[in-house]
Structures are given as C-alpha cells and as structure tokens.
Amino acid sequence: MKLNKIHHIAIICGNYEKSKEFYTEILGLTPKNEVYRQQRDSYKLDLEVNGQYQIELFSFPNPPDRPSFPEAAGLRHLAFEVENIEEAVEELVKKRIEVETIRVDEFTEKKFTFFADPDGLPIELYEK
Template structure:
C-alpha cells in the first residue's frame, strides 16, 4: 500500500452546534456537506481545510469523554499549517479562544502554538 495523502480526520464533538460554529466560523473551514443521520440521531459535517484536506465532524448522543492527556496513547493532536502565525493567533484570541504562547520548534526552527476546540481537543498552528 502506498498512501498518497491523508483523506480526512474525524472529530466527535459533545455539542454539535458549538463544534460546528467553532470549526466553521472561528477556524474558517468551509462546509462540503452536512448530513443528519436519523437512525443514529447524529450529524456528520464534512469540512474543507485548505485546498485538499478534509475534517469529518460528528455528533453522537452521549459520546464517551476523551483521554485528557495529550501524552495518552492515540492521536496526540491535530496541526494546521498557517502562513502568518501572529495573525492566526490574534484572530483566535479575538474569538475568545485561549492560545498558548508561541514557541520555536527546536528541530525545524519553525514557530508554533497550541489551542483547544470546544471539547478540549488539542489543536496546533504551525507556521509555514
């Protein structure tokens, strides 16, 4: 098998409307398709990130809590590339999102910072 790229990342939110607002209005991802699945009492929102990448945002009644440590086994965090880290961080802060101090990656010399989605999922912005 030779994968050519990541097709999508799936995220489950505890409150669909809060998560939808955050990923669409705050982060600016565009909606590809929104589907309500009545049999599961669940929404699936396909979002476009950049030109090719995609997030599937799900809602389920009473999802279990996520492990609260980013060092727990499993997905550690999701990182988004940005051209201007200062501008992106300022935008998030203007929307009431708490952003950590900007740091320098000691391996690449690039700047990055972390923030969280409405459910505490750790997200990163990494400057191109």
Template sequence: MLQLKQVHHIAIIASDYARSKAFYCDVLGFTLTGEHYREARDSWKGDLALNGQYTIELFSFPSPPARVTQPEACGLRHLAFTVEDVDAACAQLTEKGICCEPVRIDPLTGKRCTFFADPDGLPLELYQA
C-alpha cells in the first residue's frame, strides 16, 4: 500500500485572483507565503499557509469554465476547516458580509458544522472540534 503522510496542498482556480486572495487571507486568515505571475499562462499562483502550514495553491487562469453547481456532482464536494466554536466563526463571517447556512449537527459524529462559500461558490465547511 502507498504510504501517504498527509495532504500536501489543495489547488483552487479563482475567477478573480485578487478577490479570492483577499477572501482567503483577510477573511479566513491564511497567510500569503509566495506569489508568482506566470506570463506564458497569463496566470497568477499564490501559496497560502494556515497556521504556518502550506495549505492552498490559489491560481488564476484566463476565462476558466464555471464550476458545476449541483452539490452532489462528481468531484470535489467541499473543503472543511476545524474551528473551536462554529457560532463564533459564523458571527465573524457574517460581520464580513459572508452568509453561512444554519448550524447543523453531523448525525454520525454529533459535532456542529455549517457551510458557506468562497467568492466563486466553492463550498467551504466549518467543523467544530
């Protein structure tokens, strides 16, 4: 069996690089650790860290196709982030104009969680530790 150690990074393509960079850094608290413009692709690549750990590669590409909107479509369903207090995190997002779904209880774990979206509609989850 392949001996995977951990997830190295998650790659996200944004329709508006600056807007998504501001969302992930200013709203969610990621740190921009590197940023590169790739002229041959007319594309930006930003390296984002969470609590010092490299986590997300944020890309831009000219005219990327829209994301499939059905939540049960094949492919990435959502990204989940652990928080200490889902209600407090929702309140902070709401203060910044970001709408969260009503908090629900995961029927398998009994943990509290909610969903919201990034600027391109990528579903994100907050999961209480």
C-alpha cells in the first residue's frame, strides 16, 4: 500500500456555530460544503486550507469533552504552516485569541506556537 497524502482531518465540536465562526472567520478557512444530517442531528462542514479540502467540522449532540491536560492518548494537535509566525500571532491576538509564547524547535530551528480552538483542541502554528 502506498499512501498519497492526508485526505482530511475530522473535528467534532461542542458548539457548531462558535466553531464554524472560529475556523472560518478567525483562521480564515474556506467553507466548501455544509450539510445537515437529520438522522444524526449533526452538521458537517467541509473546509479548505489554502485551496485544498482538508478539514471536516462535525457537530453532534452533547459530545464528551476532549481530555487535553494532562494530554491523553490519540490525536495530539492540529498544525498549520505559516510564512511569518509573528504576523500570524499578531493577527490572532487582534481577534482576541490567547496564544502561547513563540518558541524555537531545537531540532529544526523553526519558530512555532500554540493556541486552542473553542473546544480546547490544541492548534500549532509552525513557521515555514
């Protein structure tokens, strides 16, 4: 078997409207297709990152909280590459998003930082 690329990442949110606003208005992802699945009482929103379909945002009634602190087994975080991390952080701060201090990866010497989505999912910005 040969894997070509990651096709998409699925995220289940606690408050669909709040998360939809976060991913589209705060992060600037482009909505491509939104459906309501009545049998599941669930919305599904397909989002593009830089012109590529990559994230599915789901809502379900009363999903359990995601254990983050301490970190639990499973998906650790979502990471996005940016050209200039200082500019990206400044933009997030202007939108009232709390962002950790920028650090430098000791192995790659690239800058990175973290913040969280409305449900506490850690999101990393990693400078190109």
